[in-house]
Amino acid sequence: MSDQNKILVIDDDDIFLYTASFAINQANPNVSIITSNNGEDALTKAESFNPKAIFVDLNMPIMSGWEFLDELAKKDKWYSVPIVIVTSSIDWDDKQRAKNHPLKPSFVEKPLSADKIRQLDIPNF
Amino acid sequence: MDHLHEILSSPSKVIFFSLDKDYQYLIFNQNHKNTMNHIWGVEIEKGQSMLAYISSEQDRKKAKSNFDRALAGEEFTVVEEYGDENINRFFYEDFYSPLKNDKDEIIGLTVYVIDVTDRMKTARKVEENENLLKSINKNLSEGIFHSDMNGMVYVNEAFARMFGYETPEEMYQIKISDIYEDPADRNTLIEVLKSDSSYEKREVNFRKKNGSVFVGLLSCKSYTDEHGNLYWDGSISDVTLLKESERKIRENEQLLKSINHNINDAIYRSEEGKGIIYVNDAFVKMFGYSDFNEIKQVHPSMLYANPKDRDLLGDLLVEKGLVSDMEVQFQRKDGSLFWGSLSSICAYHNDQMIIYDGAIRDITVQKEIKEKVKRQAEMKDILMNISMNYLSIPIEDIPLEINKSLEMIANFASADRAYSYDIVEERTSGKGTEEWCAAGVASLKENDQDFPVQIFKVISAHFAKGAPIVFSDTTEVKLDEYQQFLKRHQIKSLVTVPIMFDGNCMGYVGLHFVHDYQEIKEDVIEILTLFAEIMVLIINRIKSRKELDNLLDVKTRQNERLKDFSFILSHNIRASVANLMGLLNIQKEQPANSEINEMLSKTADRLNITLFNMSELINLEKDIENLTLVDCDVLWHLHHSIELNKSVVDNKSADIQIDSPDQVVVKGFPAFLDSIFNNLITNALKYGVEGDSNQIEIKVSMHGSRCLVEVKDYGLGIDLPRHEDKLFKLGARFHSEYADGQGLGLYMTKKQVEALGGEIAVESELNRGSTFKVWLNV
Incomplete structure (x- = not known):
């Protein structure tokens, strides 16, 4: 498996990471999934694995999903990578913030399923 | 003839001569002979023509003319003057008469010449005096009289005019007492003269010819002549006009006085170089002085609140000639000020002297009203x-x-x-x-x-x-x-x-x-x-x-809490439900996966905690709304909270020290105090007791009306610069190792502290520990 087929999933909820990994592989068995349960750890992993897509939860301790995205936006290379915010409820404020965010993240509501992932239109997925 | 001879040779001043029809001397006396010699230098002789002796033709003609008139039968007199009028003047009266014979025929003429120089000189003087008197009479307005017991002897024309008569003569006919308005006055005046012999300018009412009355000033002197006759000389001047003027002046004075008394405007006249020369009563009163003299003592500029105003006014007056209704502030004698409206005109006298007339109206009241x-x-x-x-x-x-x-x-x-x-x-x-x-x-x-x-x-x-x-x-x-x-x-x-x-x-x-x-x-x-x-x-x-x-504050907080509540509801519950769905999906695909059951049970537990927390929040809401504050013993509640965590304290070998005054009572709600202290102690035990750092220090101190409770640990600490703003927010978690925490503890603590009217703050450094400070009201 090349680097091109890595997907980064970030959430402090281990059970979600488990179910998310299952759903992503259901949609595409050829991608390998890297999980992280906080933003800081995720930044390091993103740098080293160069995932082709990133799924991130917003509500996390230490570094929230938004803080993680703000850090990510400091590097141009992430502008071409699909970013998906996965949340248990889509807040209107968050939606606005996403619209104005340079990385233009899209939204998916939990639980993550193979169908929802397929509809995300991630290139070469 | 003796008599004739006597006449002829008399040395008296009579001249006599007689001529025949041929002007030849029939007879002449010595005086004539001397005179002819004196005048013409001739020695006359009888039988010689007199005309032949007169060498001046003019005189000869004049003599012949007179002789001819006598020869013609006329008897007449001629007065002749000779000599220098100023040095030696002679007057002669020549009587010419015809000389007749017994038959009454004219045979010649006779001439007598009498020297009348003395008589003529006297007459001249009388005439001169009369002329002077006449002139005086004509030009004098004073009436002059001379009277005796019987009546007027003399009055001048002015006297007659004064009494309305045509001529003085007319007055000599009337009774003197009639010229008095009261005829009895005459005797009264005569009586006065008897004792004093004269009086001057006595005011008497006289009556004119037409009956009208006038006032005359009578001066009179009485004297007695050598025969014992009493005379009066005197003069009268008609002072009716004068009296009228005086009356008018008096009336005007009265008017002025009345004006002075009754008008409120201050009136003055001042003269350049002299200052004020007249003021009325109102002026004196307006400026608070007792009289004009007092005003004259002060410099006029002292009457102004601002002494320079006087000069300014003077300049303006000289330039414009007048000012009207100018508002000026003046100064009274006692130094108090008042506002006046001043009108003044400036007049020139004799091209030099400048006179200022002015009026000042006290407008203090108007000013006050205006003000x-x-x-x-x-x-x-x-x-x-x-x-x-x-x-x-x-x-x-x-x-x-x-x-x-x-x-x-x-x-x-x-x-x-x-x-x-x-x-x-x-x-x-x-x-x-x-x-x-x-x-x-x-x-x-x-x-x-x-x-x-x-x-x-x-x-x-x-x-x-x-x-x-x-x-x-x-x-x-x-x-x-x-x-x-x-x-x-x-x-x-x-x-x-x-x-x-x-x-x-x-x-x-x-x-x-x-x-x-x-x-x-x-x-x-x-x-x-x-x-x-x-x-x-x-x-x-x-x-x-x-x-x-x-109210808004209460509602806002309530609303915030509701929002927080809904966050828990939407986030935590949904997250758990999402997990359940995800797990069930996996279980469908991998029925034999044993991990799934474990995770399902964990999710169920978490859901249970969430629901418990929700009920906690609902209770908090209820409690805050129905809060009744009572006196609470801080130490008792602290010990109670430590007691509740006894198993953890023992487990972690934590060393909890309390530094506090003996008794501290605060206004509180017992359940809240328990919850607050329990939360802080639980957190300290959870994040603050790590390995060697097992110390937990609790300090209670009083600060005025507030009590400060500090809970200090030396554990993990919090990265405050990064997390301070969300520290007390619902769902905030800072330690990923303790991911089961739902971020409710500090949130609840803060809400409870605030509900008690207190405050909560934190001091912390990463890996050095934290100190939570809670202020409560006493």
Whole structure:
């Protein structure tokens, strides 16, 4: 498996990471999934694995999903990578913030399923 | 013939000669012979023609003409003058008569010449005197008379004219007593003359020919001639006109006096170089002097409030000739000032002397009314300004605005300090006094600790009636302590008006006068009273705004908590449900996966915790709404919370120390205090007791009306610069190792502390530990 087929999933909820990994592989068995349960750890992993897509939860301790995205936006290379915010409820404020965010993240509501992932239109997925 | 001879040779001054028809001497006397010799140098002889002796042809012709008239039968007299009039003048009277014979035939003529020089000279003098008298009579307006017991002997023409007669002669016919208005006056006057022999300018009423009466000034002298006859000489001048003028003058004087007495305008005349030369009574009175002499003593410029005004006025008058209704401020004798409206004209006398006539009307009252109207308008402006401003400004700007208003009012009243005191504000925020001080005037706002509080009762009782306190002179203040206070702060005059609402005194507004004593005017009390009314509105606005703010605050917090509540609901519950769905999806695909069951049970547990937390939040909400504060023993609750965590303390070998006064009681809600302390101790045990750092220090201290409880640990700590703003927020978690935490503890703690009127803060450093500080009200 090349680097091109890595997907980064970030959430402090281990059970979600488990179910998310299952759903992503259901949609595409050829991608390998890297999980992280906080933003800081995720930044390091993103740098080293160069995932082709990133799924991130917003509500996390230490570094929230938004803080993680703000850090990510400091590097141009992430502008071409699909970013998906996965949340248990889509807040209107968050939606606005996403619209104005340079990385233009899209939204998916939990639980993550193979169908929802397929509809995300991630290139070469 | 003897007689004739005697005549002929007499040395008297008679000349006699007689001529025949041929002008030849028939006879002549010695005087004629001498005279002819004297004049013509001839020795005349009988029988010789007289004409032949006269060598001057003119004289000869004249002589012949006279001789011929006598020869023609005429008897006549001729007066002849000879010689120099000034040195030696002779007058001769020549009697010519024809010489007749017995038959009455003219045979010649006779001439007598008598020297009449003496007689002529006397006559001349009489004539001259008469002419002089005539001239005097004609030109003299004074009537002159000469009278005796019988009547007028002489009066001049003026006398006759004076009495309305045509000629003096006409007057000689009348009875003298008739020229008197009262005929008895004559005898009275004669009696006076008998004793005094003369009098001068006695005023007598005379009667004219036509019966009208005039006033004459009679001067008269009596004398007695050698025969014992009594005469009177005198003069009368008609003073009717003079009397009339005098009467008119007197009338005018009376009028002037009356004007002086009755008009209020001050009138004056001043002359350049001399100063004031006339003023009327009103002037004297207006300037507060006792008489004109006193005014003359002072320099005219002293009559002006500003002495330079006089020069300015003078220049203006010289330039324009007049000023009218000019408003000038004058100075009275006692130094007090008044406003006058001055009108004056400047006149030249003899091209040089400048005279200023002027009138001054005291317009103090008009000025006062004008000033009053002006002040009313000013007051209206200020009040409009004030009331408009308060409508539009935010509550927090009100103190500043009150300050501005106080400044406006102080300026209006010329006060040195203006202040407002608001009891309501004082009760709620400990503030309530606003103050404005003029430059150089000390503030009393923070500096009135020496105010004699015992007099508050008296003042409050006064204010309760809604009446202002006014002292134009604070030395009149009766209460000793109060007077001393005012004296210490150099308050010379003061006015204080209560702020009344619904019959209650809500505070007061007032003015202090430090520099001078100030008569507190009605309009000052009025503007303060109106400002006090505005203050009522302001205070009520602040009050209702505060109530509204409080309500809003309560509602906002409630709303925040509801939002938090819904966050838990939507996030935590949904997250758990999402996990359940995800797990069930996996279980469908991998029925034999044993991990799934474990995870399903974990998710169920978490859901249970969430639901428990929700009920906690609902209880918190209920508790906050129905909070009743009671006295709580801080130490007891601390020990209780430690006791609850005993198993953890023992497990982690934590060392909890309490440093506290023996007894600390705060206003609280027992369940909240337990929850607050329990949470802080639990957190300290969870994140603060790690390995060697097993110390937990609890310190209780008093700070005025507040009690501070500090819980300090030396554990993980929090990266405050990064997390401070979300530390107490719902769902905030800082330690990923403890991901089961739902971020409820500190959130609940903060809400509970705030519900008790307290505050919570944290000091922390990553890996060094944390100190949570809770302030509670005693």
